[in-house]
Amino acid sequence: MAKHQLSKSSFIKGLQCEKQLYLYKHHYDWMDPVSNMQQAVFDRGTDVGELAQQLFPGGINSKPETHLEYAKAAKKTEKLIEEGIKIIYEAVFIYNGVLVISDIIRKHRGKWQIYEVKSSTSVKDVHFYDAAIQYYVLNGLGLNISDVSIVHLNNEYVREGDLDIRQLFTIHSLYDDVIEIQSEIEENVTDFKKMLKRKSIPDIDIGEHCFNPYSCSFLGHCWKQVPEYSVFNLNRLHKNKKFELYYEGIVNIEDIPEDHHLSFSQRMQVDSHINNNTIVEKREIKQFLDGFTYPLYFMDFETFQPAVPMFDLSKPYQQIPFQFSVHVQKTKKGEPLHYEFLAEADGTDTRIPFIEALLNLLGDKGSIVVYNQSFERSRLNEIAAVFPKYKKRIEAVNERLVDLMIPFQKKWYYSPGMKGSYSIKSVLPSLVPELSYSNMEIADGAAASHMFYNLYFENNPKIIDATRRNLLQYCGLDTFGMIMIYEKLLKIK
Ligand code: SF4
Numbered sequence: 001m002a003k004h005q006l007s008k009s010s011f012i013k014g015l016q017c018e019k020q021l022y023l024y025k026h027h028y029d030w031m032d033p034v035s036n037m038q039q040a041v042f043d044r045g046t047d048v049g050e051l052a053q054q055l056f057p058g059g060i061n062s063k064p065e066t067h068l069e070y071a072k073a074a075k076k077t078e079k080l081i082e083e084g085i086k087i088i089y090e091a092v093f094i095y096n097g098v099l100v101i102s103d104i105i106r107k108h109r110g111k112w113q114i115y116e117v118k119s120s121t122s123v124k125d126v127h128f129y130d131a132a133i134q135y136y137v138l139n140g141l142g143l144n145i146s147d148v149s150i151v152h153l154n155n156e157y158v159r160e161g162d163l164d165i166r167q168l169f170t171i172h173s174l175y176d177d178v179i180e181i182q183s184e185i186e187e188n189v190t191d192f193k194k195m196l197k198r199k200s201i202p203d204i205d206i207g208e209h210c211f212n213p214y215s216c217s218f219l220g221h222c223w224k225q226v227p228e229y230s231v232f233n234l235n236r237l238h239k240n241k242k243f244e245l246y247y248e249g250i251v252n253i254e255d256i257p258e259d260h261h262l263s264f265s266q267r268m269q270v271d272s273h274i275n276n277n278t279i280v281e282k283r284e285i286k287q288f289l290d291g292f293t294y295p296l297y298f299m300d301f302e303t304f305q306p307a308v309p310m311f312d313l314s315k316p317y318q319q320i321p322f323q324f325s326v327h328v329q330k331t332k333k334g335e336p337l338h339y340e341f342l343a344e345a346d347g348t349d350t351r352i353p354f355i356e357a358l359l360n361l362l363g364d365k366g367s368i369v370v371y372n373q374s375f376e377r378s379r380l381n382e383i384a385a386v387f388p389k390y391k392k393r394i395e396a397v398n399e400r401l402v403d404l405m406i407p408f409q410k411k412w413y414y415s416p417g418m419k420g421s422y423s424i425k426s427v428l429p430s431l432v433p434e435l436s437y438s439n440m441e442i443a444d445g446a447a448a449s450h451m452f453y454n455l456y457f458e459n460n461p462k463i464i465d466a467t468r469r470n471l472l473q474y475c476g477l478d479t480f481g482m483i484m485i486y487e488k489l490l491k492i493k
Pocket residue numbers: 016017018019020021023204205206207209210211216217218219222223
């Protein structure tokens with residue numbers, strides 16, 4: 001059995017950037033570590049792939065046991081086909097040095113159909129190439145292909161009772177497009193194989209391609225000459241404008257010429273950095289804070305987004321709240337009291353105990369302070385839409401929301417340490433350096449979401465306990481940090 005030089009995924013890497021493909025093949029150890037977010041995406045892909053097999057029941061899995069056994073798995077696939085098996089999962093093929101693993105292939109009326117399963121909710125441009133390279137290989141091996149489709153999640157599907165697999169997935173044929181780009185695929189395969197034989201790394205500079213269609217796995221290597229704070233941190237500047245500056249040799253914020261066109265807030269960011277000065281608009285801050293009414297409820301939610309809806313009346317990737325932290329300050333000088341909720345990962349809908357506990361805690365008067373209110377407001381509205389019995393009380397809560405992000409978003413307060421960002425992760429360390437997320441096991445919302453989702457598959461009580469403690473600590477810091485920010489602003493006004 002032939003060895004392979006390219007695989008479906010390395011081919012896609014090469015299309016994104018030849019240097020990425022070269023590094024992947026020759027300098028694998030330079031790759032960035034896999035982040036929590038990326039791991040979550042991989043896990044989702046596997047879960048969704050296995051679920052989609054139910055669309056074509058009765059197939060045989062040809063998946064290789066390890067990544068060293070592709071040739072063996074390709075032999076197995078060949079044998080299954082020879083034996084007349086009509087549905088094969090994870091079918092492995094190697095042709096002209098290219099390895100592909102097709103999620104599902106099915107023989108229908110004497111011809112083969114290829115199904116590539118994606119955990120996205122639509123067909124993306126890159127999927128055309130994903131499908132086309134499979135056609136290239138299977139067709140090259142002499143299989144008669146009648147269709148190539150992408151199977152993706154249907155974001156209109158609302159779960160009611162058992163999962164309805166046919167409703168959960170949408171099948172989208174790309175056959176005509178795949179045929180049209182076959183000569184392009186052939187050329188790419190030849191070019192990539194030639195390129196991989198070269199002794200030197202392709203001379204490709206960083207660019208927008210580093211993030212499109214995927215965030216490259218070699219950012220740490222290629223971007224190391226870009227300082228931590230650079231023109232790429234300019235707030236609300238389109239990526240192509242940032243790269244224009246970079247290609248002109250302007251990398252540091254302080255190197256941006258005075259006559260370079262920037263918006264008012266971008267220029268303010270640059271000037272503040274150069275002069276190391278903090279901008280404070282006291283009048284606006286005072287007016288804003290005067291609108292707060294005690295008792296104050298500093299509130300933060302955490303959510304997770306299961307690709308496959310876990311609960312009735314939820315859709316793929318819906319944000320499902322599972323945790324909140326609330327610090328209550330009854331009076332200006334009063335000590336804040338802390339309340340928190342973290343749902344059990346036991347298969348029951350986390351939204352019900354979440355909203356019950358929250359509404360019971362929030363009372364009926366006083367400002368509810370959040371950071372980036374559109375997030376909390378949207379989650380509350382989604383719960384109200386699905387569970388109308390909470391609608392009135394949720395509407396009352398929404399009316400009391402105030403957004404602590406506003407003074408920073410509107411640049412009434414800006415310090416150089418915020419580095420152009422007004423997210424709480426930038427504002428908090430800048431205003432309250434003694435509080436930091438940096439040493440925490442869970443340091444951002446994506447990690448919290450990932451860790452909570454993992455609890456559904458965890459049996460070790462020690463790990464469950466530690467994860468729950470870390471989740472509570474993380475969410476608690478968000479609302480405690482908001483009090484600290486509020487108090488700093490009070491001192492300023
Ligand atoms: S970081 Fe950018 S330039 Fe470097 S390999 Fe990846 S895509 Fe290519």
